[in-house]
Amino acid sequence: MYSSLIDPLRGIGRESVSAAVSSKFVEESVKLVYGSDSVVVKDGRVAGVQALSGTGACRLFAEFQRHFHPDSCIYLPDPTWSKYDLLLIISLQFLLKFIVQCLNLFFNYIDEIQLYSSRSHHNIWKDAQVPDRTFHYYDPDSKGLNFSALIDDVKNAPDGSFFLLHPCAHNPTGVDPTEEQWREISYQFKVKNHFPFFDMAYQGFASGDLDKDARAIRIFLKDDHLVGCAQSFAKNMGLYGHRVGCLSILCADSNQVGSIRSQLQRIARAMYSSPPVHGVLLVSTILSDPYLKSLWIEEVKTMANRIRGMRTTLQDSLERLDSPLNWEHITNQVGMFCFSGLTPDQVDRLAREFHIYMTHDGRISMAGVTTGNVSYLANAIHETTR
Numbered sequence: 001m002y003s004s005l006i007d008p009l010r011g012i013g014r015e016s017v018s019a020a021v022s023s024k025f026v027e028e029s030v031k032l033v034y035g036s037d038s039v040v041v042k043d044g045r046v047a048g049v050q051a052l053s054g055t056g057a058c059r060l061f062a063e064f065q066r067h068f069h070p071d072s073c074i075y076l077p078d079p080t081w082s083k084y085d086l087l088l089i090i091s092l093q094f095l096l097k098f099i100v101q102c103l104n105l106f107f108n109y110i111d112e113i114q115l116y117s118s119r120s121h122h123n124i125w126k127d128a129q130v131p132d133r134t135f136h137y138y139d140p141d142s143k144g145l146n147f148s149a150l151i152d153d154v155k156n157a158p159d160g161s162f163f164l165l166h167p168c169a170h171n172p173t174g175v176d177p178t179e180e181q182w183r184e185i186s187y188q189f190k191v192k193n194h195f196p197f198f199d200m201a202y203q204g205f206a207s208g209d210l211d212k213d214a215r216a217i218r219i220f221l222k223d224d225h226l227v228g229c230a231q232s233f234a235k236n237m238g239l240y241g242h243r244v245g246c247l248s249i250l251c252a253d254s255n256q257v258g259s260i261r262s263q264l265q266r267i268a269r270a271m272y273s274s275p276p277v278h279g280v281l282l283v284s285t286i287l288s289d290p291y292l293k294s295l296w297i298e299e300v301k302t303m304a305n306r307i308r309g310m311r312t313t314l315q316d317s318l319e320r321l322d323s324p325l326n327w328e329h330i331t332n333q334v335g336m337f338c339f340s341g342l343t344p345d346q347v348d349r350l351a352r353e354f355h356i357y358m359t360h361d362g363r364i365s366m367a368g369v370t371t372g373n374v375s376y377l378a379n380a381i382h383e384t385t386r
């Protein structure tokens with residue numbers, strides 16, 4: 001069906017190609033997060049549009065938020081998704097340290113610049129002119145969730161605030177709330193009438209099961225929230241370069257859907273006109289074919305299990321080396337990232353002496369850890385932290 005739509009020799013206009021592929025893609029994508037049997041999908045209450053991967057979906061939502069809630073701000077977890085450009089940061093840091101040392105200025109200035117250039121969620125909302133605030137999330141002492149502080153922040157935010165939540169495999173910490181904690185968060189959101197915006201960049205990476213990884217969103221649906229969701233297929237379909245994403249907003253009723261969708265399309269049109277078609281065609285073909293979809297689901301499970309296996313091996317290897325430190329957080333955390341607790345100096349040393357690279361906050365991409373390099377990694381971490 002689609003091959004005939006996209007065959008340029010048939011002379012079909014590009015607009016109709018994009019629209020047909022896009023709407024099939026959106027139809028299938030929203031089922032992944034809200035559930036294929038969910039009432040809100042069946043009732044047609046979801047306004048969705050194709051977006052430029054997860055980043056583009058967040059950006060589009062931020063723009064939408066500014067248009068329709070001009071006085072609002074966004075609450076982001078502390079910490080949240082950072083994009084460290086290692087070379088840029090390191091060279092910027094060296095250069096600035098040199099200049100600052102020469103001028104005998106304060107070092108916090110460097111930290112400010114480093115943080116600003118590395119925090120993607122913050123940058124996305126800042127660029128859309130939406131003020132950003134943070135809410136407590138990670139507890140460095142327990143290397144887990146600071147749940148009571150999180151709930152306090154939810155309670156103390158002005159009624160009707162916008163919060164960004166990572167529904168699974170939190171980046172960069174790998175720390176997710178438990179099911180019970182999600183229920184409590186959802187309840188407190190209801191009390192305060194907050195709007196939850198879910199950034200779903202890693203569906204399948206936490207548990208290997210797409211439905212389990214959407215559990216947080218399903219809890220919010222049960223509690224009758226209106227929600228927004230950014231979806232990325234960069235990781236779970238390996239389509240990073242194709243920029244395939246979906247932005248959806250759950251509406252109060254199906255009558256609102258057309259208006260919200262057309263507003264999102266209008267904003268997108270002013271930013272980049274129409275999204276690319278090739279990657280989205282791959283995703284919609286896979287998701288709408290039961291056999292292909294089942295193959296993909298199996299592959300996501302295999303990949304998530306492999307990452308979990310590498311977490312166990314890394315922790316075991318460090319313990320076998322008699323590391324004096326506690327490494328349990330490696331297996332307590334989930335998803336693609338391990339928030340190792342390594343300090344910036346230790347990270348620098350790993351790069352300099354062992355050619356092991358991670359973000360400056362100590363975040364290891366577990367997807368890059370293999371049976372071939374895990375013992376080298378464990379030895380190097382042990383050497384650097386003993």
Ligand code: PMP
Pocket residue numbers: 052053054055056081166171199201232233234240245
């Ligand atoms: N949100 C989070 C939490 C992420 O970790 C990422 C990517 N690293 C994104 C959004 C952006 O995803 P994409 O590459 O699909 O733009």
